Amino acid sequence: MKKKTLKATLFSLVIGLLMLVSACGATEKATSGGTDSKEKQKLRVVTDAAYAPMESMDGDKIVGFDVDVLDAVLKEAGYDYELVHVGWDPLFVELKSKRADIGISSITIDEDRKQTYDFSVPYFESINKILVPEDSGIQSGADLKGKTIAVQNGTTGQAVAEGILGKNNKDIKKFENNVLAIMELLKGGADAVVADNAVVEEYVKNNPNKKLKVVTDSSFPSEFYGMMLPKGSKIKEDIDKAIKKVVENGTYANMYKKVFGSEPDLKELEKQY
Amino acid sequence: MDFRFDLIADYLPLFLRGTLITIEVSVLGILFGTILGLFIGLGKMTKKKYIRLPFVWYINFFRGTPLFLQILLVHFGVIPAFINDTNAFIALVTALSLNSAAYIAEIFRAGIQSIDRGQMEAARSLGMNHKQAMRNVILPQAFKRMIPPLGNEFVVLIKDSSLGAIIAAPELMYWGRAMQGQYYRPWEPYLTTALIYLILTLTLSYVLEYVERKVKTE
Numbered sequence: 001m002k003k004k005t006l007k008a009t010l011f012s013l014v015i016g017l018l019m020l021v022s023a024c025g026a027t028e029k030a031t032s033g034g035t036d037s038k039e040k041q042k043l044r045v046v047t048d049a050a051y052a053p054m055e056s057m058d059g060d061k062i063v064g065f066d067v068d069v070l071d072a073v074l075k076e077a078g079y080d081y082e083l084v085h086v087g088w089d090p091l092f093v094e095l096k097s098k099r100a101d102i103g104i105s106s107i108t109i110d111e112d113r114k115q116t117y118d119f120s121v122p123y124f125e126s127i128n129k130i131l132v133p134e135d136s137g138i139q140s141g142a143d144l145k146g147k148t149i150a151v152q153n154g155t156t157g158q159a160v161a162e163g164i165l166g167k168n169n170k171d172i173k174k175f176e177n178n179v180l181a182i183m184e185l186l187k188g189g190a191d192a193v194v195a196d197n198a199v200v201e202e203y204v205k206n207n208p209n210k211k212l213k214v215v216t217d218s219s220f221p222s223e224f225y226g227m228m229l230p231k232g233s234k235i236k237e238d239i240d241k242a243i244k245k246v247v248e249n250g251t252y253a254n255m256y257k258k259v260f261g262s263e264p265d266l267k268e269l270e271k272q273y
Numbered sequence: 274m275d276f277r278f279d280l281i282a283d284y285l286p287l288f289l290r291g292t293l294i295t296i297e298v299s300v301l302g303i304l305f306g307t308i309l310g311l312f313i314g315l316g317k318m319t320k321k322k323y324i325r326l327p328f329v330w331y332i333n334f335f336r337g338t339p340l341f342l343q344i345l346l347v348h349f350g351v352i353p354a355f356i357n358d359t360n361a362f363i364a365l366v367t368a369l370s371l372n373s374a375a376y377i378a379e380i381f382r383a384g385i386q387s388i389d390r391g392q393m394e395a396a397r398s399l400g401m402n403h404k405q406a407m408r409n410v411i412l413p414q415a416f417k418r419m420i421p422p423l424g425n426e427f428v429v430l431i432k433d434s435s436l437g438a439i440i441a442a443p444e445l446m447y448w449g450r451a452m453q454g455q456y457y458r459p460w461e462p463y464l465t466t467a468l469i470y471l472i473l474t475l476t477l478s479y480v481l482e483y484v485e486r487k488v489k490t491e
Contacts, residue, residue, distance in 0.1 A: 089450065093459045116457055150441075154454025168287060173361075173441040174451055180439070183349050189359030 043081040043101040043235070045070060048088040050177050053202050053259055054106045057085065065198075066104050068255045069123050069246070070227070077242035079235070088154065088177070092117075095230050102239070103228035106196060108156045110223075118231055120239045122224030122272045123247070125265060128160045130215040131185065131193040131200040138192055141217040148173065150181035150190035156223055157194040178203075186210060196223075198260075224272055244273060280461050284452045291445040292469055298362065298444060299431045299473075302369030306430070307423075309370060310377025318382055328378070335375035341436055344368040348440040361442035365434065373430050380426065384419035385411060417488055424481035428474045435470070445469055 047062060049055045055064035062083055074081050081102075086094060094100040095117060108126070109119045132138045138147070144164050151158040153174035161172045173190060175181040178199050184190045192215075193200065200214050227243075229236055246252050247266060256264040281288075316328035335343065348364035356363075388411050396406035435446035449466035453459055 089453055089459075092453075092457045096457075096459065112455075113457055153450055154457070158454070168451070170443065174447070174454065175441050176439050184359055184441070187349055187353045187359045188357060189353075189361075 043074065043079050044099070045074075045081050045083045045102045045104060046086045046091045046094050046100040047083060047103065047105045048091055048177075049085040049105075050088075050179070051106055051199060054198055055104075065124075065255065065259045066106060066225075068259070069243075069252070070102075070104050072246045072251050072255065073123075073227075073239060073242045076245050077235075077238045079238070088152075091228075095228055098230045101229070101233070101235065106198070106225050107228045108223040109226040110156065110159075113228070116231065118229040118233050118236055119226035120229065120236065121243050122226050122269060123243050123252075124225040125268050126196045126198060126223050126225060127216075128157050128194050128220045128223070129197045129200050130217060131182065131195065131203065131212055132191065132215055133185070134211045134213050136191070136213075138215060140215065141220060144192055144194075147171070147191035148189070150175060150184040150193045152176070152178045152181055152195060155195065157196065160220055161194050182212075185212075222268065224269070277458065277461055280452070280456055280458065281465050284448065284462070284465075287448045287451070288445065288465060288469065291443060291448040292473070294362070294442070295431070295434055295444040295446075295473070298365050298369060298434050298437065298442070299427075301366045302373055302430050302434065303427050305366070305370035306373030306377055306426075309374035311381055313374055314378035314381030314385075317378060318385070332375045332378055335372050336379075340368065340372050340433055341439065343372055344436055344440060347371070359440075361437065361440045364440060365437040365442045365444070369430055369434060372433075373426060376426050377423065380419055380422045381415075383422070384415035387418055388414050417485075420481065420485050420488070424478065427477060427481070431473055431477065432470060435466075 047055050047066065049057045049062045049064070051064070053064055055062060055066045057063075062085055067083065070081070070083065084100075086100075088105065091100075091103045091105060095103045106124070106126070107113075107119075109122060113119070130138060130141065130144070138144060141160070141164055144161070148171045149161040149165065150173045151161050153176065155178075157178075158172065158174060162169065165171055173181070173184060175184065178193070178195050181190070181193045181195070182203060185193050197214075197216075204210075204212050204214055227239060229239070247269065253264055253266065256262075313328050313331055317325055317332065319325050344365065347368040348359060348361065352364045352367065353359055392410055392414070393406055396410040397403070401409065434444055437444045438446040438450050441447060445466055449462040452462035
């Protein structure tokens, strides 16, 4: 009796795993087969709309600077598109399995990511900044040594924190998103949050009563956001051309002024082309 | 499908550390959840309505709201109110205990009430008082019936501890997501963590099966 149940369990386990593996293979095949006829098809664009002012939900609509850029660029390139909020981690899964054509979500172009994905030319310059309580003594990245840092999982803010404290240090707390990381800071569970300037500055601007300030460390490297594409994407050339065009003809500067209230530094951006 | 075992090997120490935390929070959650659940189950069975009411609402609240939310509320609201700091480990154990207590209370009540009324009457007519009848006649029989649903609850609790990743409790799922965030490869961390959870829950299932066989009477 006992042997029989053990055997049955093992058998169903093996069947289950086989089904899982074959399902993974099947979906990959099906989608890559469909890419040939993608030219006239609507592009599927995925984002994680929880990163104001770059992208956020306004009711059931996705708005933000990234969305403005996306719209201008795809119009310029002559593509139809559908923008879907899928969340940060699923975004990468969808692009990897080629279920989506573009990911745009303030994604920093970096060498690690380039191994698995393609990127457009950069469309935005960003720098990580440190968010701390107003009465904090932290004045630079070096002051973060020995402190607890909250970050959003998988972001370059995490990479900066790891550069200071070491990889997978237990004093780096990785959260689902920046809002939770900032909550942790406000509740005393962390001494600082490291995140993109657009996010921390927007937070301080919107929450003056929380008594937080932004610390700039000029030694943190500049980063550039790009649109993320599946490896070997056929639309890369069109997108690149359209981004350069939108930056050149002044559309980009106009959109930038509308959202951030200042002139963009286009020289740094164009140096990357 | 390219599957990079070298990345998993890289992360294995962290997965094991996470597994240890998962086991710790699960065991503590089961322990406190059972003690608290026993107490709440008894509370819900008292005859006086105004004593019963808080217990009824405790169960209503913890069964009626998502554990996901309860974890966030405990982490950012309850724990900081006590220790003026956040502590993901304590918050996760607390949330899991409070949540499972609500379910265990009901399992307890159902177990006791499933015993035929005649058992109590028979025990009382043999000269036992209520307490003795409860301890020597009703509870041993009820306990046997409670093992399968309790086992169910424990298995669910182990899996639910993965929600601790949301508050950065460094359990197994947290490291799975950290690995996903680092390499941007979904299958290696997700399948590895799935396998570890499966090992944990299967082990527990076998232990419970063993206990069930041990207390079998016929």
